[in-house]
Amino acid sequence: MNQVASAGPFLQVVGIHKRFTGVHALRGVSLSFGRGQIYHLLGENGCGKSTLIKIISGAQPPxxxxxxxxxxxxARLGALEALAAGIETVYQDLSLLPNMSVAENVALTGELAAHGGKLARTFDRRALARTAARALEAVGLPGDPAFQATLVEQLPLATRQLVAIARAIASEAKFVIMDEPTTSLTQKEVDNLIAVLANLRAQGVTVLFVSHKLDECxxxxxxxxxxRDGQKVAQxxxxxxxxxxxxxxxTGRLLSNERYREGGAGHDVVLEARGLARAGQFADVSFTLAAGEILGITGLLDSGRNELARALAGVAPAQAGEILLDGQPVKVASPADATRHRIGYVPEDRLNEGLFLDKPIRDNVITAMIPALRGRFGSIDRARADRLAREIVRDLQIATPDVERPVQSLSGGNQQRVLIGRWLAIEPRVLILHGPTVGVDVGSKDIIYRIMQRLALAGIATIIISDDLPELLQNCDRILLMKKGRIAAEYRADQLQEADLYHALLSEAA
Known part of the structure; x- marks a missing residue:
């Protein structure tokens, strides 16, 4: 550790290289971060963003x-050294302790820094409550004792995201890294976060904001x-x-903002929902979905859209109403029921709900197909499984040298395509995509959108649940808007402007 001139930027990254087996992740990256400034770190998945963040936060050495x-x-920072220097990171996986209270999670950074990386057996509850209240209120969350005492595992994903941001504020950090902080937030919460960032900037805090949502940037x-490819190409x-x-x-190439949707829905209704309801979540939801149609469903987080997605997939079934396939009522009371009826479901949280991260790509692809791949004596036909996985990798342009690689070695966009590929393996009648491009870069979005259109042209009926309005407008035939658990409006996507959909989304009327 050497002393250099103290005046100048808070942090300088000088000539950073990082190599993994067969991959040169960072190639001589040099950056300078001034105090009280906001920087947006952009790039495709696999460009080196995550590696750079981990090096700055002390999770990996250069x-x-x-x-x-x-x-x-x-020469390197350790995790505790980074915390002690005032560098706080809100990771995409949030890194919260689900069995601890909101207040305890907010105090994590201070406790770790004060006790050499270990949590104390007891906290100063009064000081904890004061610190938590201030930080929670700064991100628009209640600071009252009841909320502070709530276990994090009982909170919805969007609220957990804000708790993680409150933790960074509570630590009085000088440099805050936010990795995809808005993936689960509604527009109202995003607007609140923008105000929080402006306040941090005014206090002299430097923010490194990682996002794929350019409008927010x-x-x-x-x-x-x-x-791009581990190198800085612009600043x-x-x-x-x-x-x-x-x-x-x-990406190194031009991408278009025009509609991807070129085909159109068929006339044969594949799926029909009649009066679906689940107590406290949604009620009287009815719609039809035709072969080859792409139907978008959007709404704020409390609109019931996410709960409807899980009900259609059998994860949290509807308690009333019925689902019909090809005009016949079917039971979708579990994910197994959905799979049996060839309804595929790509969940919103691929890391925790969708993928087996430490397992090979092949095993992730064949999960829904295991019964069909078993031989006479119950063992899986490995040759057939390998062949199927390789076909999916080729067809969905998954960047990997072989199907034996663990899924966690892939970028976010490639992981998402593995998950889509799992359901293509069952030759689905209906494919439900819940946030299909959350945490995915623009290049991978382009690939995923083209895959979706190809599947629709092949006759697969598709539902997209998303709050990414351009995504819906570019890819869908129709869009259903949900409010307060009910369908409030239906639109033709090719006749709708983003501004009109945005205003309808935020209006109070149901």
Missing amino acids: DEGELIVEGVSH YAIGGEVIVL GPIGDFTKAQISELM
Whole structure:
């Protein structure tokens, strides 16, 4: 550790290289982060963003280069050193302790830093409550004792996201990294987060904001940093770049914002919902879905859209109403029922609900097909499983040298395609995509959208549940808007403007 000039930026990343087996993840990346500034780190999945974040936060060491924090040079930072230096990270997986209370989670960073990486057996409850109340209220959450005492595992994903951000605020960090912080937030919560970021900036806190949502980056302002293939390819005020320019810098090619939807729905109704209801979540939901149709369903987090998705997939079944396939009532009381009826479901949270991260790509692909792959004596036909997995990898353009690689070695976009591929293996009649491109870069989005259109042309009836309005407008035939557990409106996607859908989404009327 060497002392250098103390004046200047809070953090400098100088000539950072990082290599993994067969992959040069970062190639001489140099960056400078001023105090009280906001930076947007953009790039395709696999470009090196996550590796850079882990090096700055102390989770991984660089192979070459140095980190200069407030004038002090480090060959590497340990996790506790990073915390002690005022570097706090809100990871995409949130890193919260589900069996601890909201207040205890908010205090985690301070406790870890104060006790050498270990949690104390007891907390100063009064100090804890004061700190938690201030931080929670700063992100728009209640600071009252009842909420502070709530176990994190009892909270919806969007609220947990805000708790993780409150933890960074409570630590009085000087440099906050936010990795995809808005993936589970409604527009109202995003607007609140933007105000929180402005407040942090005013207090001199530096923020590194990682996101695939360019509209949010423009609304926040600040500088943009673009990585591609492990190298910095651009940096400057975000207002100096158009969306098209940023997309081209990220991918190395031009991407279009035009509608992907070229075909149209067939006339044969494949799935019909009649009066579906689940207490406290949704009621009287009815709609039809034709062969080859792409139907979008959107709404705020409390609209019932997520609960409806899980009901259609048998994860949390409807308690009233009925589902018909090809005009015949069917029972969808479990995921196994859905699979038997060839209804595929890609969940919103692929890491915790969809994938077996430490298992090979092949095993993840064949999960829904295991009964069909068993031989006479109950063992799985490995040759057939390998062949099926390789076909899915090829057809969905999954970037991997072989199907034996663990899924966790893939980028987010490739992981999502593995999950889609699992359900294509059962030759689905209906495919339900819940947040199909959450945490996915623009290049992978383009690939996934083209896959969706190809599947629709092949006659697969598709439902997209999403709050990404451009995604719905670019890919769907119809869009259903849910409010307060009911379908409030139906639109033709090709006759709808984003601004009109946005205003309808936020209006109070059901």
